[in-house]
Amino acid sequence: MPVIPVRYESLKAILPYMDPNTRFKISLRMPPISPLESRIPLKIENLTFAGLFTVVNKVSYELGVYRDYGRNETPPDVVRMNQRGGLLNDIDQYGVIIYPGLNNVLPGDIDLRTKVQVDAPVYTEEWEQGLVQKLRTLKMLLAERLNKEYIEDDETRNAEVGFDETFRQIILNDSVESIQLQIQSLRDRLSAYTNRRNNQNQPYTAWIQLSVNSSKGNTIQRVAYNKYLYEATKAVHTKLFGNRDLNISVKNLKIEDSLAFERFKEIIHPSSLPIQQLKVSSSVFAADFQHTIAREAKILIIGNITSENGSWTPILRNLTNRIVYLENENRLNPPNNYMDLIENWLERGRPVGTTFYIGIKNEETVTQCLDTLKQRQEVIGSSEKQVQLRINAALMLEVSYQPIEPRGRLLRDDQGKWWLRLRVVRRRYD
Template sequence: MNTLPLQYQSLKAVLLYMDPNVRFKISHRLPSISSTEKVVPLRIEELDLGDLTTTVNQTTYKLGIYREYKEGEKITFRTQRYNDFGGFPRDFDRFGFEIFPGHNVLNPGDVSLPCPYNLVSQEERDTVQIERMYKTRLTFYEDVLESRLGSEKIEIPNGEDDDAIMKRYYLSLPIKELERHIGEIQEDLQPFECRRFNLKPPFVCYIMLTINSKSHKQVSRIPYNMKLHEAMKALNGFLFGGRRQSIQVQKLQFAINETILRLPIGFKIKLEQLKGLNNLAMRNGAILSMLDKKSFPLKSVSFFASDETDFQFLDVGKTTSLTAMDVNLEIDIFSILKTLSNQRAYLNFYHSDLRILQYLGLVQSWIENERPIGTCYSFGIVEENTARQILKVVRANVERAKRSKRCVSIPIRSSARLEMYYIPMESLNDSEQEEFMWFYDWVLKMRVVRF
């Protein structure tokens, strides 16, 4: 049977509607169509970017260091776990010490996403003090194991000081677990011995790429001739580099901890939704640098609100819908809500409902400032009685307010009214329920509708 290859225009049309991960695979296996694949706009439903992981839709590309031990050498449970689940997430030097080469270096295209937490520096891992600490731990574990093996009746210390509590805990562990701790401490000490006697570690390192999807796992290993951040740069360059148009992404999210995204030069996203952002105030500029100007207004932004400055992201008004999760109780959230211009907002709070009179103040603010029709704010409520009390207070303190069982209605101008009502969480559609991180039973809504 004769077959004809797809013509250029037909190939472009097919690629446009193809799953992006299939496109990556085809482009890798058939370099002849790679240039065409780069021309066709790339469409992604969900993109998650981290320091050593990139997730496109439900397929994750993960880099790590695989350690292959020489014949006869015993591999610890800890190292085996790293090998089985994507490799070790940091580089090694020639003696086996963990190192962080280029961790703070920004190359062209890279984007730094700061946060309040820093990685432990290399200097804290290969010092004489650290070696002494490991040796002290090793002696302790070996003494505990000797006690377990050498006596049928073990004397358990009953003091409440730290040493007694620790010894009690380790004496209660199974012997195999004690042996595992000893093996791991011996592994931690190994690089010090290798450096002291100029020896090679008992393993060979490879860069491992793990591609994980719902139905398939693929593992590849290449020689360790570049550092992890360089390999990540190459990986993201293959996936996203050389594209003529901004990548179209529905949902984008990032790693929680501090990281540098190793991205190709010219990386731009035409985005709809930013999801689950942390440290938003610190990352404002970095995130904006990746977004195509045509993204605005964003359909939605959701973030963990730890500080009032988090609400200044994108002037917040450049997003249609705003979701603030785990709102810090020290934030004057209702003062912020009075000035927000977003059409929709979802608020869930850390272990608490807000004061009833604050809801009344927000109602009064909406009446005075005539919020546009279609504005709707939603609040997670733990107890139904709280929602009832809110409606009761609003009804008693706002003129012309009329109350039914779960609703207060207030005319605010000739063509519109403000409704405040509450409903069970389970009655929300799936996309709205997704906006509430905690297990609220009720949702209180404020909205402006036409008469």
């Protein structure tokens, strides 16, 4: 059957309805079509920027450093890392992880790094000693788990006396398999320091690997490792999103922090704002929520850091988003029951439909919150897991809780298990 070429006008009519990832492929494989494709508005439903990981709708683009040992045996930890897409850090000629500094952003470059890259020393004796201490801690814990006597060996004999108690607490409940994998990983990192001392190059060839993953399968491309990973990421973003003259519209955005918000605004069409749903990884000490992209998002999801001990109430009190999810509880002691936030809503009110979901680890925290609220004079009605409180003659606040349904995997111990829900609704008069 003969192949009938698509005419210019037909292609111009078809492209707006194609999935963005299909358009990327067409543009890259057929350069003569690229100018036309880049001029036509690009509509993206879901867009994620997370370091070296970019997702457009249901297709992910991930960069890493692939280490090829050729005919020699590949260490198990490296095999595991290669299977996952490669090392997520840059390395020097010896294999030591490095943290390269800033480079210039040229006109037309799409630079969506979410943190400032700073120059850091590629080697210090303190860093290596820290790794050796962690290795000793892991080996001691593994011996305990296997009911064996821990015997010091050459790997850790020169480590400083003692061990990292904070690190021990973090790994205390890890499985034997996890501990063994971490030991392999540390041995791999320490071997690079040995290479450096002996002025011996790494025993493998490093490549930059781009993995493109979708429900239809995975494709892998490898090129020479002659640029830093953040430069490679910038190159990928420029290929996908560059030279489009604000012709990109995005409905749902997931991004690490506000450092990339301004750069993001430079490539999208103003009609994308406000973002329908924004997910941002953030700290209680960050200024992410002062930016208009965060303030105006219709649904704001905060993937907050669990290891902090500051209160989220001051931030939540100032958010004007209609729907907010604060995913996790942190180490604030005693745990925040958000009574101060609830009192703020009762005093100042919120627009009808405003709903906040706050992740709480222990059911006891939310039940104590509801028990306290049931004693207030504003109570209109209550049940086991809900309290209704009067805001004014027209509005009331519903405070309730429900279990968080994990999506595809078990929740970690430090993640929220219960949603404490605050919702403003109209009062009902029977």
